[in-house]
Amino acid sequence: MGGSVLVWVVLLGPLWTLLTHLSFGTLGRALGAPGALQPLATSLEAGVVTLALLVILGSPLGYLLARDQVPLGRLIEGGLLVMLQMPPLVIGLLLVFMVGPLTPLGHLLSGVGASATNTFLALVVAEVYEAAPYYVLGAQAAVAAVEPRLEQQAALLGDPPWRALRRITLPLAAPGLAMALATAWARAVGAFGAVIIIAYHPYGLPLQVWTTLDQSGLPAALPFALVLLVVALPLPLLAYGWSRRARG
Amino acid sequence: MLEVDVTVARREFPVSARFRVEDGECLALFGPSGAGKTTILEAIAGLIDPLGGRVELDGRRLTSNPAASGPPGLPVWRRTVGLLRQDPGLFPHLNVSQNLTYARARRDDTEVQRLVDQLGLGALLKAAPRDLSGGQAQRVALARTLLAHHRVLLLDEPYDGLDHSLRRELTALVRAEVRGRGVPAILVAHELGEAQAFADVLGVFDRGRLLQMGEPSELVRHPLSRRVAELVGYRGFVPLAAGDGTGGAALSAGVHPDRVRLGAHPALGHVFVGQVAASRALGLHWEVDVSVGAAQVTCRMDDAAPRPGTTLHLTAIDPPLFGPDGQAHLSSRPQEP
Numbered sequence: 001m002g003g004s005v006l007v008w009v010v011l012l013g014p015l016w017t018l019l020t021h022l023s024f025g026t027l028g029r030a031l032g033a034p035g036a037l038q039p040l041a042t043s044l045e046a047g048v049v050t051l052a053l054l055v056i057l058g059s060p061l062g063y064l065l066a067r068d069q070v071p072l073g074r075l076i077e078g079g080l081l082v083m084l085q086m087p088p089l090v091i092g093l094l095l096v097f098m099v100g101p102l103t104p105l106g107h108l109l110s111g112v113g114a115s116a117t118n119t120f121l122a123l124v125v126a127e128v129y130e131a132a133p134y135y136v137l138g139a140q141a142a143v144a145a146v147e148p149r150l151e152q153q154a155a156l157l158g159d160p161p162w163r164a165l166r167r168i169t170l171p172l173a174a175p176g177l178a179m180a181l182a183t184a185w186a187r188a189v190g191a192f193g194a195v196i197i198i199a200y201h202p203y204g205l206p207l208q209v210w211t212t213l214d215q216s217g218l219p220a221a222l223p224f225a226l227v228l229l230v231v232a233l234p235l236p237l238l239a240y241g242w243s244r245r246a247r248g
Numbered sequence: 249m250l251e252v253d254v255t256v257a258r259r260e261f262p263v264s265a266r267f268r269v270e271d272g273e274c275l276a277l278f279g280p281s282g283a284g285k286t287t288i289l290e291a292i293a294g295l296i297d298p299l300g301g302r303v304e305l306d307g308r309r310l311t312s313n314p315a316a317s318g319p320p321g322l323p324v325w326r327r328t329v330g331l332l333r334q335d336p337g338l339f340p341h342l343n344v345s346q347n348l349t350y351a352r353a354r355r356d357d358t359e360v361q362r363l364v365d366q367l368g369l370g371a372l373l374k375a376a377p378r379d380l381s382g383g384q385a386q387r388v389a390l391a392r393t394l395l396a397h398h399r400v401l402l403l404d405e406p407y408d409g410l411d412h413s414l415r416r417e418l419t420a421l422v423r424a425e426v427r428g429r430g431v432p433a434i435l436v437a438h439e440l441g442e443a444q445a446f447a448d449v450l451g452v453f454d455r456g457r458l459l460q461m462g463e464p465s466e467l468v469r470h471p472l473s474r475r476v477a478e479l480v481g482y483r484g485f486v487p488l489a490a491g492d493g494t495g496g497a498a499l500s501a502g503v504h505p506d507r508v509r510l511g512a513h514p515a516l517g518h519v520f521v522g523q524v525a526a527s528r529a530l531g532l533h534w535e536v537d538v539s540v541g542a543a544q545v546t547c548r549m550d551d552a553a554p555r556p557g558t559t560l561h562l563t564a565i566d567p568p569l570f571g572p573d574g575q576a577h578l579s580s581r582p583q584e585p
Contacts, residue, residue, distance in 0.1 A: 149335065149337055150337060150339060150340075152295060152324070152337075153337040153339075154339075154350075155323075155324040155325045156293060156324060156325075156329070156330060156331050157330075157350055157351035157392070157396050158325050158326075158328075158351050158396065159325055160323070160325050161325075164325075168339060171341050172339075172340065172341055
């Protein structure tokens with residue numbers, strides 16, 4: 001018991017350190033500076049758009065993978081695992097070769113007046129690539145935990161598939177889906193490796209931490225690190241608490 | 249009326265069945281586990297696609313016609329076929345009351361209340377499924393199925409694991425509901441007593457084939473093959489001596505433990521002489537294995553079992569006779585109507 005508490009305290013060491021090195025005065029001065037909160041707004045906006053895209057595009061894929069209803073499902077799953085394990089910096093580098101201005105996709109985007117480098121779109125693209133595997137695989141696990149027999153039972157009681165999805169699958173998978181979404185949120189808002197390569201501007205919170213550290217030193221970066229944690233962590237913690245309660 | 253004539257592909261063997269169940273009639277499909285009984289129910293419900301054949305309900309085709317480019321089969325949710333399985337399949341995020349009324353667009357409190365009272369669910373309405381015992385969960389599942397007002401009722405070994413009094417109670421209730429609603433009902437069971445208690449018509453199923461159908465007690469008395477006899481409880485097959493009413497054929501008599509009388513009563517059936525091999529208590533009776541030549545038969549006795557080695561005369565009452573091909577000998581077959 002005592003050992004477990006010790007491990008927990010040690011694991012959370014960086015958090016305690018952050019809190020002990022910050023004062024309200026430093027925090028107020030840093031966040032009160034002109035334009036200091038703009039990266040926060042950028043991160044929130046990009047995070048919300050990323051999450052919306054993941055929910056719209058990733059949820060059906062997660063469902064189909066969970067129910068083995070997609071051709072070459074294991075291959076797709078393998079691909080997602082590769083993306084999950086790929087270093088974010090490498091993802092950023094490869095995205096430049098995929099959607100950069102000199103690529104066919106880049107040309108296509110410039111044709112409609114858009115660009116996927118150093119734009120808000122680029123930030124969203126980078127966040128989607130960093131967070132998508134977490135969400136899709138999480139959604140797959142959440143749906144797989146719902147017994148297909150229950151959907152079958154709903155059908156036997158007269159529910160077409162969409163109604164069984166609404167009345168049975170989604171409510172039962174909701175805690176798992178919330179966890180997947182919260183994890184994806186934390187990954188998206190905290191995305192740095194891919195972002196620094198293709199979306200240096202407009203920079204969000206992680207890049208604000210990095211540039212402040214680079215230009216003004218460690219103490220000046222700490223307030224923004226705290227803001228990043230405050231934005232990224234509550235959702236996963238709430239989702240965790242909810243899923244624990246929902247599972248009894 | 250439900251008409252079934254389907255073949256379903258399975259890894260071990262194809263499963264096929266052909267039968268008809270009238271409105272208000274109870275059919276029990278009885279046979280060993282893995283015989284393919286559940287497969288037939290799933291094909292009727294639309295959970296699996298048959299390889300061929302058809303399922304019709306009131307003249308309306310439920311299955312697609314694989315051989316023709318006709319309309320596709322009806323999906324599960326439009327078949328109005330209820331299936332109650334051993335796993336009650338209650339929705340864990342809904343309480344008992346919500347589970348009961350799941351399939352009901354309009355609330356008809358009178359009927360809900362009637363079934364709640366009949367099944368003793370009154371105190372459980374707010375309970376979560378995880379807090380129910382196995383018997384309680386099965387009663388809720390049964391009520392939910394009945395409240396959905398399906399046009400066909402399928403029961404797939406729904407009472408396995410429940411105590412006998414509850415089984416009897418639920419069987420009686422389902423039979424009354426089937427009669428009252430005038431819907432066809434099929435029960436799948438691997439216990440003969442349970443199948444008989446439910447059935448107007450009994451079907452014996454084995455290795456993917458429906459071997460025999462008939463009125464339950466008639467079928468047990470007159471199995472059409474040795475395999476059916478084995479399945480419905482005949483525990484010994486004694487070769488008859490030539491001239492012992494066999495007409496010269498090599499026949500054997502099927503001996504059912506409940507159709508054996510101690511002593512020689514030639515007027516009642518075939519008389520055998522054998523030695524007691526073993527015995528065991530069975531409720532208030534004794535079950536005694538008796539060696540008759542190379543065969544062994546089992547009989548039930550009210551009194552204490554005789555010692556092993558004791559010589560006994562036994563009369564198998566009107567036993568079915570089987571030829572070397574395992575089929576019932578003509579003289580022992582029931583007369584066709």
